Amino acid sequence: MTDTIRWGVLGAAEFARNHMARAIHAAEGAEFAALATSSPEKAKGFQAFAPGIRLHDSYEALLADPEIDAVYVPLPNHLHVEWALKALEAGKHVLVEKPLGLKAGDFDAVIARRDATGLLAAEAFMIxxxxxxxxxxxxxxxxxxxxxxxxxxxxxxxxxxxxxxxxxxxxxxxxxxxxxxxxxxxxxxxxxxxxxxxxxxxxxxxxxxxxxxxxxxxxxxxxxxxxxxxxxxxxxxxxxxxxxxxxxxxxxxxxxxxxxxxxxxxxxxxxxxxxxxxxVDQYVLQVEAFGRAVRGEEAFACPLEFSRGTQAMIDMVFAAASR
Known part of the structure; x- marks a missing residue:
């Protein structure tokens, strides 16, 4: 892998179009290289600022792309764990929109797969x-x-x-x-x-x-x-x-x-x-920090263990409300 992290985005979500894909495109050491969407119309919004991106008509096709180093997952919350695991299985680093899981225990499989592969997996807690x-x-x-x-x-x-x-x-x-x-x-x-x-x-x-x-x-x-x-x-x-x-x-x-x-x-x-x-654009800073962590230059400020702790407190809130 080169010093430049080549990114793919799974899905043409509005938030990805307006914020994260633009941040990847603008960040130093990052390249917005590919988008997975079956909608050519939705792809146009991304091509307007990144005309050179490759288009894949399925998430699986993007994960199979050998020219992609990392993927960003902006899918609905209930799909985050599934596609984080698939990205890691495909040999890609993965940044997943928050919340990665809907229960603290959902994080465990992703943490285990991260550790087994040696790849970086993190939640996009940009602040x-x-x-x-x-x-x-x-x-x-x-x-x-x-x-x-x-x-x-x-x-x-x-x-x-x-x-x-x-x-x-x-x-x-x-x-x-x-x-x-x-x-x-x-x-x-x-x-x-x-x-x-x-x-x-x-x-x-x-x-x-x-x-x-x-x-x-x-x-x-x-x-x-x-x-x-x-x-x-x-x-x-x-x-x-x-x-x-x-x-x-x-x-x-x-x-x-x-x-x-x-x-x-x-x-x-x-x-x-x-x-x-x-x-300051915190989304750009997040992408650049992710790249430095992938290259081993520094630890990522928001490891999955930290994100799991936030979800654990949310779980405590729901449990307290149900008593």
């Missing part, structure tokens, strides 16, 4: 590659705000389209699988801590998918409070409240799409420091 999260992790763990007291977050949007895969139980829909991974994973990543118990899990369901979740949990060093919803006006924020200061991310999850990525640090001395990243 940990953004400098605002790298900076927040450093500040919190270095004690810039003192001992943590509370982590609180909100992430919401309004999606009432009954045909959308996020609103369909058979495709692994629901707010917690879609955006709960961010609300929960961000707290785990920055603090380095794992939940002890879920103290409140208020879930509202429509058509057998969760559309609103309000969660409180005890971590070893702080209380967690989070709300995610697919039935509310768009909003997102994340705050780390310590004994000696407060650190706030005003656009933690859709950086420079929802708003400009910004970190605000308030300390007990009355000082306020703001850092902004108006030009």
């Amino acid at each position: 940990v590659h953004h400098p605002q999260f790298q900076r927040a992790r450093q500040l919190v763990q270095d004690g810039a705000i003192g001992d943590l007291v509370l982590v609180d977050t909100v992430f919401s949007y309004d999606n009432r389209d009954g045909g959308n895969i996020r609103n369909r139980p058979e495709t692994g829909g629901g707010g917690l699988p879609d955006i709960g991974v961010y609300a929960i994973g961000s707290a785990r990543f920055v603090t380095g801590q794992e939940p002890v118990t879920i103290t409140h899990a208020g879930l509202r369901f429509e058509n057998d998918v969760d559309v609103l979740a309000q969660i409180t949990a005890d971590f070893p060093g702080f209380v967690y409070s989070g709300m995610v919803s697919m039935r509310a006006a768009p909003r997102q924020s994340l705050a780390f409240h310590g004994e000696r200061g407060v650190l706030t991310l005003t656009c933690p999850y859709n950086a420079n799409v929802f708003d400009v990525a910004s970190l605000r640090l308030e300390t007990e001395a009355g000082t306020v420091v703001t850092e902004r990243w108006p030009a």
Whole structure:
């Protein structure tokens, strides 16, 4: 394999067309080389910015392509494990949209196959590659705000389209699988801590998918409070409240799409420091980090074990809500 990672994309998903395939095309050390879709019309949206891509009319054909080193899987949630395993069996590194699994145990087969093949398999949890999260992790763990007291977050949007895969139980829909991974994973990543118990899990369901979740949990060093919803006006924020200061991310999850990525640090001395990243594309950073990990230059910031931990907390939330 050359230093350039040659990527294929399984399926012409809208998110892939608008974000990840473009990020692969733009990233250093990466080449968007092939797309698997049976729809020539859908392929046109990708060819508009990457006219040289090869088209395959099936996922299997793309996985059999010897000119592909890695694949990105943006398929509906219930297909993620199946096609991650098939990609690894075909000798391809694989980056899978979150959530990779719908239960923590779903990750185990992919982790085992990753280890057996020596290939890289990871979940596309792009936020940990953004400098605002790298900076927040450093500040919190270095004690810039003192001992943590509370982590609180909100992430919401309004999606009432009954045909959308996020609103369909058979495709692994629901707010917690879609955006709960961010609300929960961000707290785990920055603090380095794992939940002890879920103290409140208020879930509202429509058509057998969760559309609103309000969660409180005890971590070893702080209380967690989070709300995610697919039935509310768009909003997102994340705050780390310590004994000696407060650190706030005003656009933690859709950086420079929802708003400009910004970190605000308030300390007990009355000082306020703001850092902004108006030009950073976290999807491009994710692709470049994946390539460096494939080439053995650095460890990937979001290994499957970390992603499994986020799903384990989501499993705890569902279990607490059913009691």
